[in-house]
Amino acid sequence: MKMKKIFLMVLSFICLLSANTGCRPKKKGVTIGISFETLQTEYWVASMAAIKSECERNGINYIVAVSNGDANRQFEQVNNFISQGVDGIVITPKDAHTIVPIIKAANRASIPIGIYNRLPADHAGEHVAVVADNYEITKSTVRYMGELARASGRKHKAMILIGDLGDINAIYRRDGFNDGIKEFEDVVEVVSRIPTEWNQEKALAGVTNALQANPDISFIFTSSDFLFPSIISALKNADKYHPIGHENHVIFGGFDGDPMAYSLLKEQYLDADGVQDVFYECNSLVQAILSLIEGGKVGRKIVDPGFVIHQKNLNEKATDMWGANLQTP
């Protein structure tokens, strides 16, 4: 009996370690592994759909994995992609640093890796990254909002909702806001900076507290459109949610260009929104990976210049806004 036990233990161990290479998967055409850190917001869902669509358009097979905010799981998922013999990897990392060992793993396996929407740390290995110009888009959006504040002929108190500062995009958006608002110091005073860590509950609590401490806040910028529901809820509770033209309208701006932003723009509650061009970013990244797989060379960074959409250019720019192009139920 004891021998049987030992035999079984040894057998399972040998099976685990001595696996040979005979069963490598047979592939037809190019296969890409797509790993997303989250599908929590419409932006990520739209991005995933756009990447899949671009793959299908180019006849590329794809395997999808979502790590639900777990960097270790994402590392394991990418290793699984490598085991499956993918030709390329597209990944949205959790942050700029936990992606570093993932890029190294892809480099060791000589598999091209494309980073979507979040720049890795400087010392990361070989990769191509596509990212929106978060700083400039935010700065332009805030400038537009600042002009509205100045045109109103009165002074405003402002609030910014900051994202997770472990996310480089959140830092660039915060910096873009700070530099954009500096030009309007004569009419806008920033009285509240709310760290949301990309969390709706924290955003709601933060905005509610800020509106209690400063009931005369009349200028709000959020670093991501997905926080709109929290802001609107807090504004309604404080009786400050009014459309453009109303005497108590709060100058309101955001970043992303999601479907809710488009609706709010149409309904005239939102003044301006910085838009990331999801289709441009996804298509560029898939094309870059394809080019690398075929032995071509691409730059390390692809920048999406984005644009600002506001009440004056809404009709003209809506067709380029990904949120306006998504079908809403």
Added chain:
Amino acid sequence: MIESTANKLLGKSENTTVYVCVLYYFIMAIFVPGFFTIHNSWNLLFNLLPLLIVAIGQTYVMLGAGIDLSVTSIVAMTSIIGGYCLSDITAFIEPVWLRIVFSLGAMLLTGALIGLINGVSVAKLGMPAFMVTLTTMMLFSGTAIWLTRSQNSYMLPESFVNMPYTSLWFIPLPLLIGLVVVGIAYFLLNNTLYGEWLPSVGMNSKTAAISGVKVQSTTIWSYIICGCCAAVASILYTARLETGSPVMGQHILLDVIGSVVIGGTSLFGGVGKIQWTVIGAVFIIMLDNSLNLMGMSYFLIMIIKGLVILLAAMMNLLKEGKY
């Protein structure tokens, strides 16, 4: 009647999980592309090691009829402390080798201290293990996030982050660490007086006390061992991700408990072996890996793993005649 049928079906033997494990491995090797490859075998092994080490600590606690839900927060706390001490940006010790030794020591000490708090609360103050460790989980997870303001520590020394890819006597260092932990845990449980006391405390603490077993210190040490194991796992996770993170290990609790339960350690204490937990952890990792390779979504994988663990817990109860 039900118990005897269950025993006939499942076997009273300890090998049931081994049979299932080996069978599952062969089925996956045949049907899942990419599973039976050298690269994936190394994946399985390296994914297994940190989980196994945490699960071994959990086995000690469960053998003593306790449970430690705070292992995830111990991983997080030790990761940020290690990250802070190791990072080129915040480090205060030179040379690098001394910095690494100090940091690893600090991580182990932190794990042991949290284990001590859990152990004293359960054994000395008589608080329920579930309540104590749930609270310390929240306390130390929150502390880790508060101390770091959700920021990761990075720029860790090359010699530390290269550890997962470094070999000693042709054995990869993580594997060596795993073998040492398993060896010590096995020895302690099978060749020492403590190894006899712990299951007796888990079986019936009053009887154990009458028999001269130091119930309180035995229980406290089980939590300290669990804390140290979580700290060792944290070293592996931190090196692997090259980052000290306040959310490190946040999602592993189900896998840890699952490994111990699937291995067959009793949910009521007193019965369990290190080798059972090894098999349980291997099964959990194989399940996770194969489902991932099949392209299943994260949520579907969680559902399947949850069902498997529930089934394993029911099997254990059947075998113990609890129904």
